[in-house]
Amino acid sequence: xxxxxxxxxxxxxxxxxxxxxxxxxxxxxxxxxxxxxxxxxxxxxxxxxxxxxxxxxxxxxxxxxxxxxxxxxxxxxxxxxxxxxxxxxxxxxxxxxxxxxxxxxxxxxxxxxxxxxxxxxxxxxxxxxxxxxxxxxxxxxxxxxxxxxxxxxxxxxxxxxxxxxxxxxxxxxxxxxxxxxxxxxxxxxxxxxxxxxxxxxxxxxxxxxxxxxxxxxxxxxxxxxxxxxxxxxxxxxxxxxxxxxxxxxxxxxxxxxxxxxxxxxxxxxxxxxxxxxxxxxxxxxxxxxxxxxxxxxxxxxxxxxxxxxxxxxxxxxxxxxxxxxxxxxxxxxxxxxxxxxxxxxxxxxxxxxxxxxxxxxxxxxxxxxxxxxxxxxxxxxxxxxxxxxxxxxxxxxxxxxxxxxxxxxxxxxxxxxxxxxxxxxxxxxxxxxxxxxxxxxxxxxxxxxxxxxxxxxxxxxxxxxxxxxxxx
Amino acid sequence: xxxxxxxxxxxxxxxxxxxxxxxxxxxxxxxxxxxxxxxxxxxxxxxxxxxxxxxxxxxxxxxxxxxxxxxxxxxxxxxxxxxxxxxxxxxxxxxxxxxxxxxxxxxxxxxxxxxxxxxxxxxxxxxxxxxxxxxxxxxxxxxxxxxxxxxxxxxxxxxxxxxxxxxxxxxxxxxxxxxxxxxxxxxxxxxxxxxxxxxxxxxxxxxxxxxxxxxxxxxxxxxxxxx
Numbered sequence: 001x002x003x004x005x006x007x008x009x010x011x012x013x014x015x016x017x018x019x020x021x022x023x024x025x026x027x028x029x030x031x032x033x034x035x036x037x038x039x040x041x042x043x044x045x046x047x048x049x050x051x052x053x054x055x056x057x058x059x060x061x062x063x064x065x066x067x068x069x070x071x072x073x074x075x076x077x078x079x080x081x082x083x084x085x086x087x088x089x090x091x092x093x094x095x096x097x098x099x100x101x102x103x104x105x106x107x108x109x110x111x112x113x114x115x116x117x118x119x120x121x122x123x124x125x126x127x128x129x130x131x132x133x134x135x136x137x138x139x140x141x142x143x144x145x146x147x148x149x150x151x152x153x154x155x156x157x158x159x160x161x162x163x164x165x166x167x168x169x170x171x172x173x174x175x176x177x178x179x180x181x182x183x184x185x186x187x188x189x190x191x192x193x194x195x196x197x198x199x200x201x202x203x204x205x206x207x208x209x210x211x212x213x214x215x216x217x218x219x220x221x222x223x224x225x226x227x228x229x230x231x232x233x234x235x236x237x238x239x240x241x242x243x244x245x246x247x248x249x250x251x252x253x254x255x256x257x258x259x260x261x262x263x264x265x266x267x268x269x270x271x272x273x274x275x276x277x278x279x280x281x282x283x284x285x286x287x288x289x290x291x292x293x294x295x296x297x298x299x300x301x302x303x304x305x306x307x308x309x310x311x312x313x314x315x316x317x318x319x320x321x322x323x324x325x326x327x328x329x330x331x332x333x334x335x336x337x338x339x340x341x342x343x344x345x346x347x348x349x350x351x352x353x354x355x356x357x358x359x360x361x362x363x364x365x366x367x368x369x370x371x372x373x374x375x376x377x378x379x380x381x382x383x384x385x386x387x388x389x390x391x392x393x394x395x396x397x398x399x400x401x402x403x404x405x406x407x408x409x410x411x412x413x414x415x416x417x418x419x420x421x422x423x424x425x426x427x428x429x430x431x432x433x434x435x436x437x438x439x440x441x442x443x444x445x446x447x448x449x450x451x452x453x454x455x456x457x458x459x460x461x462x463x464x465x466x467x468x469x470x471x472x
Numbered sequence: 473x474x475x476x477x478x479x480x481x482x483x484x485x486x487x488x489x490x491x492x493x494x495x496x497x498x499x500x501x502x503x504x505x506x507x508x509x510x511x512x513x514x515x516x517x518x519x520x521x522x523x524x525x526x527x528x529x530x531x532x533x534x535x536x537x538x539x540x541x542x543x544x545x546x547x548x549x550x551x552x553x554x555x556x557x558x559x560x561x562x563x564x565x566x567x568x569x570x571x572x573x574x575x576x577x578x579x580x581x582x583x584x585x586x587x588x589x590x591x592x593x594x595x596x597x598x599x600x601x602x603x604x605x606x607x608x609x610x611x612x613x614x615x616x617x618x619x620x621x622x623x624x625x626x627x628x629x630x631x632x633x634x635x636x637x638x639x640x641x642x643x644x645x646x647x648x649x650x651x652x653x654x655x656x657x658x659x660x661x662x663x664x665x666x667x668x669x670x671x672x673x674x675x676x677x678x679x680x681x682x683x684x685x686x687x688x689x690x691x692x693x694x695x696x697x698x699x
Contacts, residue, residue: 264574269487279494284686322563338625341625
């Protein structure tokens with residue numbers, strides 16, 4: 001399973017967190033607003049009840065409920081109802097629209113132990129009101145009501161106010177939330193996406209710089225001033241790592257270069273002396289044959305040393321090419337001339353376009369082609385075949401060499417370009433290993449701006465493709 | 473032909489000197505760069521063999537100084553160092569050829585002949601051994617006036633053999649010179665090529681001029697020596 005991108009995750013998590021916070025805020029605030037509204041209503045009801053207490057005994061104006069409804073801004077006249085009871089519970093006064101189901105819950109009459117509350121006449125508007133007025137929220141057929149009840153010396157007075165208005169107001173607030181919260185969430189998600197992009201930009205920039213560095217060589221460094229402060233540490237570590245890498249890399253390449261050089265001088269002496277000794281030995285003698293065997297081995301050793309040196313140059317990116325326009329078509333035909341001689345039993349097919357000109361180091365490219373051809377011969381089947389094609393593509397010239405072969409295992413395919421790879425031990429005894437040839441050929445192709453690769457091919461054959469930039 | 477060899481490795485200098493002397497060259501040797509430069513200025517050499525890594529002025533410096541002094545004698549560079557770099561630099565500085573160590577003296581002789589030929593013009597483009605004549609420019613081979621048709625490889629092979637009559641050439645040597653040093657599926661190819669060449673030479677009575685040396689290689693024999 002692939003991880004979603006860091007940027008996407010960042011945006012999603014920001015949105016989830018912000019969404020949760022907004023939702024919590026909305027729930028808490030609507031509860032608080034509701035509470036505040038009910039509290040305010042309670043205060044208003046209480047004020048009226050206390051006023052009624054003062055008036056008790058007098059008449060309640062019949063339109064008091066309507067007046068209150070108007071005063072409190074409740075839309076409908078029948079949203080406020082008043083009822084007065086005497087000590088026996090008989091109705092002294094009741095508004096027409098008092099919902100019958102409402103049962104005012106009066107504060108229990110104080111017992112003897114508890115001092116009777118001070119008469120309302122002497123009360124300040126807000127002092128100790130809880131002791132006198134009790135509130136409850138009750139449900140009736142037409143909705144919820146807030147009922148405030150005051151105990152009076154000769155009965156009790158109640159005011160019921162419909163909560164429909166508050167409910168409507170709360171619904172409006174909820175509707176506002178319903179619109180604004182998703183909108184805010186979208187904004188936040190967009191912002192988070194943008195910001196995370198912004199936050200990742202230095203990393204992308206860094207990535208580009210690092211890519212440039214790897215493309216241009218190990219001696220490159222990322223300039224610390226190019227990036228934000230937060231990434232300075234990373235850059236420094238990266239540069240330090242490059243430096244270590246460069247040092248050990250140079251050590252390794254210099255070592256193999258020096259070693260190759262140190263080996264060449266004794267080899268030159270060996271080869272020269274042997275060559276001379278062969279001339280001086282008696283013609284056809286055993287001595288001469290032995291010397292010849294020695295010379296052959298020295299020559300093989302020279303070949304390996306030479307390839308090692310070339311590879312160390314390629315690794316150090318210092319393969320100096322002597323590039324000239326070369327007619328690859330002619331060069332290929334020349335190389336193919338030997339095939340019937342070398343392997344008379346192999347069927348050779350070639351399709352070479354005329355005048356394929358590449359700009360290359362002739363000696364090195366000949367080496368690549370010879371390497372590919374001798375591999376095609378060495379790893380062929382009895383009564384096998386070799387097929388060679390060279391053709392032009394818009395930007396490049398392509399050479400494919402295919403031959404009959406036993407089917408390679410996946411492991412062999414992946415390691416074919418490894419240095420000194422020998423493949424299946426049973427087979428490698430029959431023929432020399434691929435050694436350095438393919439690896440070097442690939443390096444040569446790459447130094448020319450081209451490449452050498454193993455193509456996918458059906459079983460029983462093997463195919464290499466070499467491409468080089470077209471000369472114009 | 474006068475040759476100056478600037479090479480500090482005594483053993484290499486020794487076998488090169490000996491090999492060249494056998495071919496009739498007169499070889500002066502010195503192991504120091506500055507000395508070598510002075511010698512090259514003072515005396516008249518037909519070809520200069522320069523090892524790149526010598527004490528004092530190195531081979532490339534000598535080459536540069538000589539060219540600046542207006543000396544155009546043919547120069548062959550010898551090196552054991554970073555092959556490609558030296559080759560590129562050397563050829564840019566006006567070297568005529570380049571030979572990487574280790575090399576065969578036989579190959580060095582071939583290169584000397586080639587650069588000298590180039591510098592003196594067409595005169596020496598014909599190679600004759602007895603009635604057999606080989607023209608390097610037209611790539612024609614004639615035997616007592618009769619023309620022979622040879623492939624590129626066969627021509628190169630015959631040329632290589634004819635150039636050192638009497639010398640034993642090993643299969644590896646022939647392979648490296650005629651086919652290139654990376655091409656060694658088997659030295660068998662030399663034998664096959666020699667057989668074909670002999671077949672073409674046979675009607676001219678020249679087949680036996682190429683002598684097999686058992687277990688070693690081949691030798692081109694002077695036709696006179698056979699009689």
